[in-house]
Amino acid sequence: MIGLPHYLLLGAVVFSIGVFGVLTRRNAVAVLMSVELMLNAVNINFVAANKFMAVGTAVGQLFSVFVIVVAAAEIAVGLALVISIYRQRGTVDLHDFNLLKW
Amino acid sequence: MIEFSGLSLYDAVFTAAAGVTVTAALGVVLFRNIIYSALSLVLAFLGVAAIYFQLNAGFLGVIQILVYAGAISVLIIFAIMLVMNRPAGRTNLTSPRTREVFTGGTITAMMLTALIAAIGLSDWPKTVLLKGADDTVGMLAELMLGDYVVAFEAAAILLLVAVVGAIILAKGVENK
Numbered sequence: 082m083i084g085l086p087h088y089l090l091l092g093a094v095v096f097s098i099g100v101f102g103v104l105t106r107r108n109a110v111a112v113l114m115s116v117e118l119m120l121n122a123v124n125i126n127f128v129a130a131n132k133f134m135a136v137g138t139a140v141g142q143l144f145s146v147f148v149i150v151v152a153a154a155e156i157a158v159g160l161a162l163v164i165s166i167y168r169q170r171g172t173v174d175l176h177d178f179n180l181l182k183w
Numbered sequence: 184m185i186e187f188s189g190l191s192l193y194d195a196v197f198t199a200a201a202g203v204t205v206t207a208a209l210g211v212v213l214f215r216n217i218i219y220s221a222l223s224l225v226l227a228f229l230g231v232a233a234i235y236f237q238l239n240a241g242f243l244g245v246i247q248i249l250v251y252a253g254a255i256s257v258l259i260i261f262a263i264m265l266v267m268n269r270p271a272g273r274t275n276l277t278s279p280r281t282r283e284v285f286t287g288g289t290i291t292a293m294m295l296t297a298l299i300a301a302i303g304l305s306d307w308p309k310t311v312l313l314k315g316a317d318d319t320v321g322m323l324a325e326l327m328l329g330d331y332v333v334a335f336e337a338a339a340i341l342l343l344v345a346v347v348g349a350i351i352l353a354k355g356v357e358n359k
Contacts, residue, residue, distance in 0.1 A: 082191070082194065083193060083194045083197045083198075084307065084309075085307045085308070086302050086303070086305075086307055087197065087201075088197075088234070088238075089302045090299065090302055091201045091204065091205070091234070093295060093298035093299060093302065094205055094208075094295065095204060095205065095208050095227075095231075096298075097291050097294055097295040097298070098205070098208040098209060098211070098212055099208070099212075100287075100290070100291050100294060101212055101287055101288065101291040102211060102212035104283070104286070104287030104290060104291065105212070105277050105283065105284045105287040105288070106212065106275065106277070107276060107277070107279070108217055108274060108275050108276070110217060110259065110262055110263055110266065111211075111212075111217055111220060111275050113259070114211055114220060114221065114224050114259060115211065115212060117224065117251070117255065118208050118211060118224070118227065121227070121228065121231045121251070124231070124243075124247075125231060125234055128234075128235055128238050128240050128243060129238060131240075132238045132239065132240070133307075133308060134308060138322065139319050139322035139323050139326060140326065142240050142242070142243050142319060142322075142323060143323055143326045143327060143331060145240075145243055146243070146246065146323070146327070147334060147338055149246060149247070149250055149251070150338045150341065150342060151338075151341065152251075152255070153250060153254070153255060153342065153345075154341050154342055154344075154345030154346075155345075156255050156258060156259070157258065157345050157346060157349040158345050158348055158349050158352065160258060160259065160262040160349070160353075161348070161349035161350075161352035161353040162352055163262060163266060164262060164265055164266060164352075164353045165352045165353060165355060167265070167266040167268075168355060171268065172268065173266045173268075
């Protein structure tokens with residue numbers, strides 16, 4: 082029987098995949114996609130904990146909605162930044178992003 | 184509920200959705216072509232939506248498909264097409280510095296081990312049987328426009344500011 086630990090395990094695995102992507106990819110858009118994976122893993126945990134530990138309420142789902150809102154804002158600003166930097170430097174390689182260094 | 188060899192339909196749906204999600208998530212970080220990565224990300228979003236539906240969170244599942252699999256993935260694919268400057272098969276390479284990859288893999292493995300150990304060693308409440316659909320939309324609406332109305336309005340302002348900021352950033356400032 083599938084219980085809460087299985088959902089948490091799924092969340093942990095997806096989150097770890099996202100962390101691996103953030104740490105090892107060199108394309109800035111790929112890093113943003115990995116961040117989205119991590120946020121999704123967190124949402125799975127919220128909804129599963131809501132279902133199994135707060136029966137009859139929807140607070141966990143509400144938090145998931147807010148996470149989705151913040152993720153949408155984050156991806157919009159993040160991609161705009163990437164496009165803006167690409168226009169200046171002609172690359173999306175994270176190793177070439179050193180505009181704030183002097 | 185349909186039972187076959189101790190595996191209920193709910194369990195089968197969870198297993199299938201979790202398998203799709205994890206495989207697609209691995210695809211996001213392992214494909215060398217970033218367009219494949221983006222399409223794999225859509226599949227991962229749909230897998231997560233299936234998990235939501237399986238958890239009786241129907242509203243959230245619909246939101247997931249609309250916002251993530253619909254809007255955000257289109258945004259990502261547009262951005263990818265705007266910033267492609269090399270052959271597609273070489274757009275999503277692993278960092279060339281092996282030390283970086285090694286460090287990243289080690290950190291990830293250690294974190295995953297710790298998380299799995301924490302999940303395995305904790306006492307979890309006994310599994311409640313997943314029953315029919317709750318009125319999640321009504322409950323969410325009452326929470327959102329009741330106790331959490333300030334957070335709701337703050338989220339609305341955040342979205343407005345983020346959209347305006349994104350437009351200004353992507354449009355670029357004209358030098359006078």
